[in-house]
Amino acid sequence: MSRSPHRLPDPTDPSELPILHVDMDAFYVEVERKRDPSLVGRPVIVGGSGRRGVVASASYEARASGVHAAMPTAQARRLCPGAAVITSDFSGYVEASSAIAEVFESVTPHVEPIALDEAFLDVSGAHRLFGPSPQIAWHLRDAIRDAVALECSVGVASNKTLAKLASEAAKPAVRSTGPEPGIGVRVVCVADELEFLRAHRAEALWGVGPVTLRRLHEIDVHTVGDLAAVPLERLISAVGTAHGAHLAALAQGRDDRPVHRGGIPRSISHEQTFEFDLIDADLIRGEAIRLADAVASRLRAHGLSGRTVTVKVKHPDFSLRTRAHTLDEPVQTGTKVAQVAQRLIGTLDLGGGIRLLGVAMSNLTVSILEGTASGGTEADAAAVDEDSAQPSAPLQLAFDLGMRSDADPARSGDADRGPTGDSELDLQIADALDAIRDRFGRAVIAHGSAALRGGQPGERRWGR
Structure with missing residues (x-):
């Protein structure tokens, strides 16, 4: 702060x-x-x-x-x-x-x-x-x-x-x-x-969106000067107590919000609006894997892990549904994020197809590398990271990130827990992915069915 x-x-x-x-x-x-x-x-x-x-x-x-x-x-x-x-x-x-x-x-x-x-x-x-x-x-x-x-x-x-x-x-x-x-x-x-x-229009102020603007117009408020002249009681009756007090303060030039230094973000997310509604379950599954991989990649790039996975689905009629699940332990690999995301998607009615799919990770914490956790230097930590990016034996990337019997708590009698953390193999795969992408670009490698769709989230961020 x-x-x-x-x-x-x-x-x-x-x-x-x-x-x-x-x-x-x-x-x-x-x-x-x-x-x-x-x-x-x-x-x-x-x-x-x-x-x-x-x-x-x-x-x-x-x-x-x-x-x-x-x-x-x-x-x-x-x-x-x-x-x-x-x-x-x-x-x-x-x-x-x-x-x-x-x-x-x-x-x-x-x-x-x-x-x-x-x-x-x-x-x-x-x-x-x-x-x-x-x-x-x-x-x-x-x-x-x-x-x-x-x-x-x-x-x-x-x-x-x-x-x-x-x-x-x-x-x-x-x-x-x-x-x-x-x-x-x-x-x-x-x-x-x-x-x-x-002299500014009322919509220039933070917090004045289309709904608030319409309500302000109903009480003949069009500029910030108009807003400053409106009695507080009338403003509150139009837009609500908290929002009215907030706008009244801004109209008087009062804004006590401090500058917050950059720190841990509240969440990391990726979403995709599709050119045509997705109905096929395999395609939706592939998109979930692709988005989860992108979210996990950004988590690792920022040295973060997260515990809460959220999926967002927008239907063709523009109705929006979200589901979230909080894990017992923080994770940062695409495998774990995708497993939870797919389970959450499975709780939604997708019969009419989906227009948009999003995956987010929140409840974030800073990841601690072994070298620093045990009192080592930053150089030690970097060496640990570099070594882990080069597994000693070839690794086959998981093509099925779905709810397999060996990874699905629901099938093992513990439906409420979900995956409890990243496995060593998942972490090694993630490090290998990061090393390859850092050297050759993000598009050269992807998880299983996610590779069937061209590009990475963010490359076509605003709809295909």
């Missing part, structure tokens, strides 16, 4: 404003343009390319035609028929995001990632080394450009809400004649907060 400033900033002095919000400009699009310079200057859409694909990001040229994130790709194509539609390997975005995170951490340890392309920073302890807050913002822009050749916009303010809105105000603008460069850094002094804030 971030440290609180020792004193409030001078209302007219921006130098010690503690919070920065950094947001990359058209991040996915610009990463794709780095890979393929022929895309520069053209309208570009990044997202799913199939009939159920959605837009993840659009270039400013495409936005001028009305294209925006979360729009169905088919609709985006109609609005901007000349756009290049890119469905890409997600790993390139992760790599760029990691390099950007290193820039953040070179300035302050108080970094709260929000997504691959944005983060909050508390720079209240960085002024002695890097100067006033606006100077830090410009330094970050230059350092990110040097590191990854990408542009960002930075908001500087006294709290998260204002910093987020400020970064948006610093971004390039969409014009019918083409993109108009933004100012890059927007600073909101304390004395100017209310004037800056109240």
